[in-house]
Amino acid sequence: MPEDRTGLQALRRNSILDTLRTHGACTRADLQRHTALPRATLAHLLAELLAHGEVALNQETDTPRLGAGRPAQRYHLLQPRALYLVASCSAFGANVALTDAGGTLSEIRSEAFTGWPSPQESLRAAAAVARKLLDDAGLEPSQTAGAAVAIPAPLTPGTGDLGSEAVHRGWAGFNPGAEFGRALGRPATAENDANLAALGELRHGAGRGIDDFIYLRIHHGLGAALVLDGELYRGASGHVGEIGHVRVRDFGPLCYCGGQGCLSPLVTSRAVAAMLRPIHGPLTLQDVIRLGLGNDTATRKALIETGRLIGRTLGNLCSVIDPAAVIVGGGLVEAGPHLLEGLEQALRSHTHPTVAEHVRIVPSELGKDAELLGAAQLLAGDHQLGQ
Numbered sequence: 001m002p003e004d005r006t007g008l009q010a011l012r013r014n015s016i017l018d019t020l021r022t023h024g025a026c027t028r029a030d031l032q033r034h035t036a037l038p039r040a041t042l043a044h045l046l047a048e049l050l051a052h053g054e055v056a057l058n059q060e061t062d063t064p065r066l067g068a069g070r071p072a073q074r075y076h077l078l079q080p081r082a083l084y085l086v087a088s089c090s091a092f093g094a095n096v097a098l099t100d101a102g103g104t105l106s107e108i109r110s111e112a113f114t115g116w117p118s119p120q121e122s123l124r125a126a127a128a129v130a131r132k133l134l135d136d137a138g139l140e141p142s143q144t145a146g147a148a149v150a151i152p153a154p155l156t157p158g159t160g161d162l163g164s165e166a167v168h169r170g171w172a173g174f175n176p177g178a179e180f181g182r183a184l185g186r187p188a189t190a191e192n193d194a195n196l197a198a199l200g201e202l203r204h205g206a207g208r209g210i211d212d213f214i215y216l217r218i219h220h221g222l223g224a225a226l227v228l229d230g231e232l233y234r235g236a237s238g239h240v241g242e243i244g245h246v247r248v249r250d251f252g253p254l255c256y257c258g259g260q261g262c263l264s265p266l267v268t269s270r271a272v273a274a275m276l277r278p279i280h281g282p283l284t285l286q287d288v289i290r291l292g293l294g295n296d297t298a299t300r301k302a303l304i305e306t307g308r309l310i311g312r313t314l315g316n317l318c319s320v321i322d323p324a325a326v327i328v329g330g331g332l333v334e335a336g337p338h339l340l341e342g343l344e345q346a347l348r349s350h351t352h353p354t355v356a357e358h359v360r361i362v363p364s365e366l367g368k369d370a371e372l373l374g375a376a377q378l379l380a381g382d383h384q385l386g387q
Contacts, residue, residue, distance in 0.1 A: 012037060013045055014138040017077065020055065025076040046075060052106070053078060085134065085141070086375035087126050087180070088150040088193055088368075091116055092220060094126035096133055097372050098144075101380035103204040105369055109133050119174045123149070127183030141186040146379035149180045150193035150371040152221055157238045160190055189378070193217065194241055195232055196374030197329055197364070198225035202232075204373050205365035206327045213323050216243070218310065218339070219285075219330035222264040226321065246313050263313055267306045269331055275302040285331045292335025300338045307342025314343065315350030322355050329364030 012035075019034045020026060026034070032042055049055040055075050087096040093112040099105045111129050113122060126149065134141060141147070153162050160177045177190030198215035201207035207215070207227065215225040222244035226233045234240055244264030245257050255262035265271060273283040279298045280291065291299035314326065326347070332339050340361055348356040364370055 009045070010136040010138065012041065013049065016042070016045055016049065017054065017138070020075060020077045025058070025074040027072050027074050031075065049075075082145040082380070083139070083143075084376045084379045085130055085144045085147040085184070085188075086150075086372045086379070087130055087148070088371050088375075089122055089126040089176070089180070090152050090220065091122055094122070094129055095368060095372065096126060096130045097369075098133065098137060098139075099372060099376045101376055103373055103376070105372060107133050107137055108369075108372075119176065120179055123176055123179045124183040127180055130184055141184050144186070147181065147184055147186055147188035148196075148375040148379050149176060149188060149190050150196045150375055151176045151190050152193050152219075152223065154192050154237075154239045154242065155190060157234065163239075191375070191378060192223070192225070192238075192241075193371045194223035194225040195234070196372075196378060197366075197370035198227055198327075198374065199232055199377050200366055200370035200372070200374035201327050201329075201364060202227055202230070202374075203377050205370060206362050207325070210324050212321070213325040213327055214314070214317065214321065215241075216310070216314070216326060216328045217330040218267060218269075218306075218328065218332045220268055220270065222267055222310070228321075243313060243317065248309070248313060263309065267309050272299075272302050272306055272332065275305075289331065289335040292338055295336070299335070303332065303335055303338035304342035304345075306332070307339040307344075308346040311343040311346025311348075312350045315347040315356075318347060318351045318355050318359055322352075323359055325360040325362055327362055327364055329367065329370055333363050334367070 015035045015037070016031060019031055023030070023034065028042065028046070032039060035042065046055070050057060056078050057073055057075055083098050083100060086099055087094055091113065093110065095108065095110045097105045097108040109129050111125065113125060117125065151162070155161065156163055159175070161173055161175050163172065177188050180190065181188035194215060194217045197217060198207065201215060207213055211230045213227050215227070217223045224241035224243045226240050245255065245259065245262050247259065247261045248263045248266070249261035252261040253265040254260055255265050269285045269288060272288055276283055276288070276298055288299060292303055318326070328340060328343065340363060344361045347361065366373060
């Protein structure tokens with residue numbers, strides 16, 4: 001739906017809600033008189049509001065009516081849900097949504113960034129998307145129950161600052177929660193995106209009913225999170241899951257952490273695109289996904305080999321942790337089964353036989369929504385991770 005159309009629908013919904021706040025329970029005829037909305041439009045919007053749990057319909061029984069027929073039906077406001085403003089932000093773009101603790105995402109907005117914005121520019125751009133979303137929903141930032149942003153890097157416990165190994169140049173020592181909150185106009189918290197995605201999967205996705213699992217995110221970088229006994233585990237310095245910085249070669253591409261031979265630069269979406277460049281030319285992540293889904297031979301081989309590189313390191317970790325499952329998310333998982341095929345092959349040959357027999361390798365059920373839903377759980381007090 002075009003943006004102006006979306007904004008018009010939001011204004012119309014708000015006119016219905018404002019009428020119910022002002023006049024209390026109303027019949028459909030009352031609402032049509034107060035809002036001047038066309039009958040068909042009003043019926044459609046009322047159906048949406050009923051489905052979203054914002055209004056309820058009850059049958060009037062305590063007032064007289066003339067003639068035969070059913071008693072008048074009146075619409076009234078339900079107790080408002082606690083809505084959270086959640087976002088994910090990197091140097092590449094932002095996703096923003098309103099959600100509740102029950103896992104209902106609504107009003108999702110996305111924006112890709114061009115160039116290489118500074119951390120301030122990235123977070124301010126994400127906050128601008130968030131403010132537009134709130135404006136369209138008829139909400140002020142202060143009317144949300146909380147705000148949180150997912151960041152692709154570990155944060156220092158107690159301060160919320162990014163460490164020296166921040167995933168994007170210029171982000172080290174920066175406090176993303178504070179900056180996002182200033183730009184948004186309300187206090188906000190920040191947390192590592194893999195941690196939040198693991199929490200989202202634990203509550204709403206592939207991790208439901210699993211007490212011990214590793215969450216792995218393969219996208220522009222490689223990150224992981226660890227769930228033990230049904231709880232996220234952060235470790236002493238908040239750096240659990242930095243599997244991308246395990247050294248797998250004596251020499252290799254320079255990693256953003258300053259080291260060489262790290263796993264992360266070898267297995268990201270950019271690394272896969274670089275492998276395919278001699279055959280297909282320059283590729284975006286969406287190109288890789290398209291080719292993978294089309295079972296392109298070169299792409300399939302590149303994804304399988306990428307999975308094997310990850311699986312060798314992950315297998316050693318599984319021997320130590322003994323998880324029930326490894327949940328794999330991120331953009332490369334969308335390119336078909338090839339990456340998981342290679343990952344599983346290598347993992348099972350590089351871990352203890354008993355562990356290999358029991359661990360399950362499963363794709364994320366929530367995709368890019370995982371970290372947004374996890375952020376809502378964080379804000380609802382499910383886990384006190386952020387600072």
